[in-house]
Amino acid sequence: MNIQQLQAASQAVRDNKAFELFVVAIIIISALLIGAKTYSIPDPLMVVLNWLDTGITVIFLIEIVIRFMAAPEKKRFFHNGWNLFDTLVVVISLIPVDHSDMALIGRLVRIFRVLRMVSIIPELRMLLNSLLRALPQLGYVLLLMFIIYYIYAAIGTTFFEPINDVLWGDISISMLTLFRVMTFEDWTDVMYETMAVYPLSWIFYLSFIFLTTFAFLNMVIGIVVNVLEDEHAQEKAEQDAADGKATLDDLAAEIRELKALLQQQQPPKS
Structure with missing residues (x-):
């Protein structure tokens, strides 16, 4: 698959309504996950939530890559403030939230992932x-x-x-x-x-x-x-x-x- 075919395929995925609804659902799940972690949760369940959080971060990373590949002009992709915001949130979310000096920043950025709802939905x-x-x-x-x-x-x-x-x-x-x-x-x-x-x-x-x-x-x-x-x-x-x-x-x-x-x-x- 050449670059043009990859870009066309990425555009088809990005413009697909089902893909947009899927990303919105993931953002909602991410918000619920943040709220769930504020409660006292047993350790086994916390492990599951952490794995779920990692999966959500990976999905967001894949979504950003698809949007980047679908952009006609790659150099101008980050000229859009929303694209820059989404990329920063996803990249910083890759910081481990445990056993790290950057753990607090990682947790704060995960909270701001809820704002990605604004960049996904045109009306917002x-x-x-x-x-x-x-x-x-x-x-x-x-x-x-x-x-x-x-x-x-x-x-x-x-x-x-x-x-x-x-x-x-x-x-x-x-x-x-x-x-x-x-x-x-x-x-x-x-x-x-x-x-x-x-x-x-x-x-x-x-x-x-x-x-x-x-x-x-x-x-x-x-x-x-x-x-x-x-x-x-x-x-x-x-x-x-x-x-x-x-x-x-x-x-x-x-x-x-x-x-x-x-x-x-x-x-x-x-």
């Missing part, structure tokens, strides 16, 4: 790419949210520290308390405690909740949804362009075939 990749693309816009929203947090924390420390120094002792503790208020974790207990001294302190809490929970968080959701829609539109445009190119290539091939047939049917010149 799109979600993560959308989130990463939204980070620049989210940065300004988060900065403004931090400013609001800081202002309210300073006000809370100034007025409420004599009431409860555990919740309002300094500005950092006050920010943690405000996070508790924003997530509605028994926030009414905090409010009623300060209202016993400052009856109008409910304005402080309600205005903070309105600005953070209702306003800023909805802005964050809106930005992520907007970027996700742009990602879908871009992917659809690329797919339509690829389909259009394929159609033009097919049409050009048919024209060449017709031209060749017409040339064959023309009588020879005397």
